[in-house]
Amino acid sequence: MSVTHLAAILPREGGPLALANRTTPDPGPNDVLIEVKAIALNPIDYHQRDRGFPPIPSYPAVIGCDVSGILAKVGPGVTTAPAIGTRVIAVATSYYHNGSPDYGAFQEKVLVPAEVVIPLPDDITFEDGAVIPIAAVTAMTAWTSIGIPLSARFNPHHKEQAVLVWGGASSVGSFSIQTARMLGYRVYATASPRNHEYLKTLGADAVFDYKSNDVVSQIVEAIKADGVQLRTAHCVVDGGLQPTLEILKATKGNASAKVAHSPVLPPDHPTLDDTEIVFNYPPLDEVERKKHMFECFHGWLSDGLRSGSLVPSPPAQIEKGGLGGLNEALDKLRAGVSRTKIVVRL
Numbered sequence: 571m572s573v574t575h576l577a578a579i580l581p582r583e584g585g586p587l588a589l590a591n592r593t594t595p596d597p598g599p600n601d602v603l604i605e606v607k608a609i610a611l612n613p614i615d616y617h618q619r620d621r622g623f624p625p626i627p628s629y630p631a632v633i634g635c636d637v638s639g640i641l642a643k644v645g646p647g648v649t650t651a652p653a654i655g656t657r658v659i660a661v662a663t664s665y666y667h668n669g670s671p672d673y674g675a676f677q678e679k680v681l682v683p684a685e686v687v688i689p690l691p692d693d694i695t696f697e698d699g700a701v702i703p704i705a706a707v708t709a710m711t712a713w714t715s716i717g718i719p720l721s722a723r724f725n726p727h728h729k730e731q732a733v734l735v736w737g738g739a740s741s742v743g744s745f746s747i748q749t750a751r752m753l754g755y756r757v758y759a760t761a762s763p764r765n766h767e768y769l770k771t772l773g774a775d776a777v778f779d780y781k782s783n784d785v786v787s788q789i790v791e792a793i794k795a796d797g798v799q800l801r802t803a804h805c806v807v808d809g810g811l812q813p814t815l816e817i818l819k820a821t822k823g824n825a826s827a828k829v830a831h832s833p834v835l836p837p838d839h840p841t842l843d844d845t846e847i848v849f850n851y852p853p854l855d856e857v858e859r860k861k862h863m864f865e866c867f868h869g870w871l872s873d874g875l876r877s878g879s880l881v882p883s884p885p886a887q888i889e890k891g892g893l894g895g896l897n898e899a900l901d902k903l904r905a906g907v908s909r910t911k912i913v914v915r916l
C-alpha cells in the first residue's frame with residue numbers, strides 16, 4: 571500500500587490552491603525527501619498560482635520554493651546529504667524538474683536535489699530557517715551574474731568600493747546587504763525610513779529613503795563625500811533601475827559599471843553607456859546550475875549560518891492555517907509586505 575501525504579495542489583491556471591492527498595515519493599539518485607515543517611512565500615508563488623508564470627507544464631501542479639524541515643530519506647548515490655533526522659533548509663521547486671509535483675514546496679513531504687539542502691543550525695527555528703533559501707541564493711547569484719565570484723569574499727581592497735542595493739528591505743535585498751558586507755564592500759541601500767536601522771544591523775553602511783524626491787543626489791553626494799567608487803549595483807525591486815542608472819552615471823566617470831536586476835527586465839528598460847545590466851538568474855545549463863547551487867549552499871550559506879555571519883532576514887510573519895492557509899497568505903504577500911517574510915507552519 572502506498573503512503574500518502576497532504577499537499578496544497580494547484581488544480582488549474584489561476585488557482586486557487588486546494589488540499590489533496592498525494593502519494594509520497596521515494597527519493598531517486600541525487601535526491602532527498604524532506605518532511606516539511608515551515609514554508610516561506612515568494613512573489614514567484616503568487617505569479618505561478620494566478621497566471622501560470624513562470625510556465626507550469628501540466629496540472630495539477632505543486633508550486634512553492636522555500637522549505638525547512640527534517641531530512642526523512644536519502645536517495646541512492648547521494649554523498650553530500652546530512653544524516654536522516656537532521657533539521658534542514660532547502661530550495662524545493664518543481665520549476666527545475668519539468669513541473670513534477672513531487673518537487674514543489676507546498677506539501678508535507680517534498681523531494682529536493684541534494685545540492686540545495688543544508689543543515690539548519692539548532693538556534694534557528696524552522697520558521698526563521700524557511701525565510702533563507704531563495705532570498706539568500708538570489709542575493710549570491712546576483713554577484714556571480716555580474717562577474718563577482720563568491721571566492722572574492724573577505725578581499726580587503728573592496729572596502730574602497732561601494733555597492734548599491736536598491737530595495738534593501740526586501741527579502742532578497744536583505745541578503746544582498748549581508749552578502750555584500752561579507753564580500754567586503756561598503757554598502758549603500760534604499761528603504762523606507764522605518765527600516766533603516768534594521769538594515770544597518772545587517773551590514774548596510776548608509777540607507778536612503780527611496781521615496782525622497784532627491785534620493786539620487788543624496789546617494790551621489792554620500793558616495794563622493796565618503797571617497798569610494800560606485801560601479802556595481804543590485805537592483806532588487808521593480809522601479810529601481812532608472813534611479814540606479816542615474817546614480818551610476820554620476821559616480822562611475824568613464825569607467826564601466828554592472829547592474830544585477832532581480833525582477834524580470836522589461837524589453838524597453840532604461841540603459842546607460844558602458845553599463846551592463848544583467849537579469850539575475852542561476853545558470854540555465856543544468857550542470858552549471860547544480861555546481862553554482864552547491865557552491866552557494868554548501869559553501870557560503872552553510873558556513874555563514876554556522877558562524878552567524880549570515881542571519882535569517884527579514885523577520886518571519888507567521889500566518890495561520892498551514893497548507894490550508896496558503897491562499898490567504900499568498901494574497902497578503904501579493905498586497906505587499908515591508909521587511910517581512912510570510913511563513914506558514916505545518
Ligand SMILES: NC(=O)c1ccc[n+]([C@@H]2O[C@H](COP(=O)([O-])OP(=O)(O)OC[C@H]3O[C@@H](n4cnc5c(N)ncnc54)[C@H](OP(=O)(O)O)[C@@H]3O)[C@@H](O)[C@H]2O)c1
Nearest residue numbers: 613708737739740741742761762780809832833850908909
Ligand atoms: N531573479 C530571481 O531569481 C528572483 C528570485 C527571487 C525574487 N526575485 C524578484 O526579486 C524581487 C524582490 O523579491 P522579494 O521577495 O525580495 O520582495 P519583497 O520582500 O516582497 O519586497 C518588499 C520590499 O520591497 C521594498 N520596495 C518596494 N518598492 C521599492 C522601491 N521602489 N524602492 C526600494 N524598495 C522598494 C519595500 O521596502 P520598504 O518596506 O522599506 O518600503 C519592501 O520591504 C521581486 O521582483 C521578485 O520577483 C527574483
